[in-house]
Amino acid sequence: MSHEGDLYDDRHIAFLERLWGEGYLSPGGVDEIRRTLSGIDLAGKTVLDIGCGAGGITVELARTFGAAHVIGIDVEEPGCATARRRVAKAGLDGRVEIRKVEPGPLPLPDASVDVVFSKDSIVHIHDKDFLAREVFRVLKPGGWFAASDWLISHDGEPSPEMKTYLAAEDLDFGMASPRRYREALAAAGFTDIVLDNRNPFFRVEMRKDLARLEGPERAEFDAMLSPAEIDRQIRTWKTMIVVLDTGEHCPHLFRAHKPG
Numbered sequence: 001m002s003h004e005g006d007l008y009d010d011r012h013i014a015f016l017e018r019l020w021g022e023g024y025l026s027p028g029g030v031d032e033i034r035r036t037l038s039g040i041d042l043a044g045k046t047v048l049d050i051g052c053g054a055g056g057i058t059v060e061l062a063r064t065f066g067a068a069h070v071i072g073i074d075v076e077e078p079g080c081a082t083a084r085r086r087v088a089k090a091g092l093d094g095r096v097e098i099r100k101v102e103p104g105p106l107p108l109p110d111a112s113v114d115v116v117f118s119k120d121s122i123v124h125i126h127d128k129d130f131l132a133r134e135v136f137r138v139l140k141p142g143g144w145f146a147a148s149d150w151l152i153s154h155d156g157e158p159s160p161e162m163k164t165y166l167a168a169e170d171l172d173f174g175m176a177s178p179r180r181y182r183e184a185l186a187a188a189g190f191t192d193i194v195l196d197n198r199n200p201f202f203r204v205e206m207r208k209d210l211a212r213l214e215g216p217e218r219a220e221f222d223a224m225l226s227p228a229e230i231d232r233q234i235r236t237w238k239t240m241i242v243v244l245d246t247g248e249h250c251p252h253l254f255r256a257h258k259p260g
């Protein structure tokens, strides 16, 4: 599916922030960041945040998790502009930079960051081998890749229900299986690869979102987008819950280590 404009424009950013919290274009807030990092200490570290979106997480990586320097990159300007405003409001201009980039190689030198973080963004990067190699390249020896992403449970043809969901979502997703991710990370040279299936969390969260979209807040959501667009979002959430319930849609957290 090709798009004329941004997938995440200002109105959709505002809609997702209303659902998931200011600065967040994915669910789970600070708790999911903490779970993704799972003990990786960011204090004094340089961190790359791939797909920073509206910058809520990028700011927290510095403010709450103590990173000395965070580089948030994203391919869309509306997200970057929102993120820059958020960084300035948090008084973190000296420690957090937001860069609009082109899809492709990461715009950083070899061995230049301690941790690469990403939340629910690399689903947009279809070539997982290329992604794993690039993340490995920019990490310093001993560094960590800690990410959350939207995965499909298997490598074969998506089920008809999954195809219906992906068509409804219409966000140019390139979902991979846990096996595919593990292979790509190992082939790039990563060790200590751990994957954690977040399907149970998403089954609960997406039901909460759907109840809000159909509940008393509906009029406010309608005003942010349009009644037709909220109907479309509701259809998307319903088709997503079907494939979350079968387990085919299985967002995962994962961590991988670049040997020191």
Ligand SMILES: C[S@@+](CC[C@H](N)C(=O)[O-])C[C@H]1O[C@@H](n2cnc3c(N)ncnc32)[C@H](O)[C@@H]1O
Residues within 6 Å of the ligand: 008, 023, 024, 025, 026, 050, 051, 052, 053, 054, 055, 056, 057, 073, 074, 075, 076, 079, 102, 103, 104, 118, 119, 120, 121, 122, 124, 125
């Ligand atoms: C669902 S949002 C998540 C944003 C943020 N990480 C969060 O959790 O709030 C996905 C983001 O990935 C960005 N994105 C898409 N393709 C990308 C690429 N090749 N490199 C970096 N970011 C990309 C989108 O523009 C969007 O801002």
